[in-house]
Amino acid sequence: MLFSSKNRNRLVGIDIGTTAAKLIELSRVGRAIRVDHYSYEPIAPGLIIEHQIKDIEQVGAAVQRLLARSGTKLKRAAGCVSSTNVISKGITVQSDIGEDELDALVEVEADRVVPYALDDVNIDYVNLGKSPQGDGEDQLQLVVCRKSVVESLAAVMEEADLEPAAVDVDHFALARVNSFVSESEMGSGKNKTAALMDFGFNTSRLLVFHDNRIIYTRENPYGGRQLIDSISQKYGLPPQDAAHALRNNELADTFKNDVLKPFVKTLMQEILRTLQFFYSSSTHNKVDKFLITGGCAQIGNIDKFIEKRIEVPTAILNPFAATRLGPKVDQARFRRDIPSLGVAAGLALRGVE
């Protein structure tokens, strides 16, 4: 986490993506977790470019609408920056290293990898656990992000009258969901290797977990943008209308054959290529499970297509398989949107940790 306040109260998770913001609020009811609030609000094209917020006022207004629609009363929020805006590096340290020594080491390592002055960046690290190689050593994942990126996100939250309680990296939000579901049917479980792909608008992100620890990440500049562009061209619609028509199933019958089919074909090639990159850069030559999230996971039967193509058991990530739904949640909309909610769920889980 790149930033966090000390106050460990409840919070809402807000994933501000290029095309839409998504909100989830969770609570604990006894031993169970319940979804109390959920909402989705489109973001107009051009307000977020290459995962950087270009218009704080307008994105803030969208987050205000998101909050109003959700009905939440909470004022603390967890958000995230895109992994494409983060430089990360794995380092190994002695497990018994002192706090001050570790802080100093982290600064030295950060200075090596970032092309900016250390005053201009936020630095954080996550302990990934014992190093497989050495005795008494831990593996750390160091993450560095330009302060301006974190500050824009905080400014959007403040514009919407929210207290920015935590700023995460989308990878870590997804890793939290992976841990959350790992014991369920959905998850990969102990000693298993699972790949999770987030197909957003701009970017597809692959995370590979082994034993529920991130062992590989990769971002590709490929996502739903290509589908929206094809719909725009074919039906002469501005991108926002194309996205609305897709989301609400309002496209002509020709859509499936003429637009969706070619897009899914390229999507499959992208998945295969990305998995090949992983295999060629690691000692693994298979994954036990493939999970998919992001807007493109809403494409009908996409999990079946992928499974057939890559010959790996595949599922749409459902962070909520074992959670209850509160009375304020619009069930039909929520169920339709579950495939898009991986990152928002990971952020919301911070509120029930």
Ligand SMILES: Nc1ncnc2c1ncn2[C@@H]1O[C@H](COP(=O)(O)OP(=O)(O)OP(=O)(O)O)[C@@H](O)[C@H]1O
């Ligand atoms: N049935 C569908 N409903 C909504 N979006 C869909 C559907 N099928 C495919 N998509 C694609 O998913 C995209 C939105 O995905 P998502 O909400 O994950 O993106 P984002 O989080 O805004 O983007 P990014 O993560 O790249 O910033 C849409 O632009 C569209 O191309």
Ligand SMILES: [Mg+2]
């Ligand atoms: Mg996204």
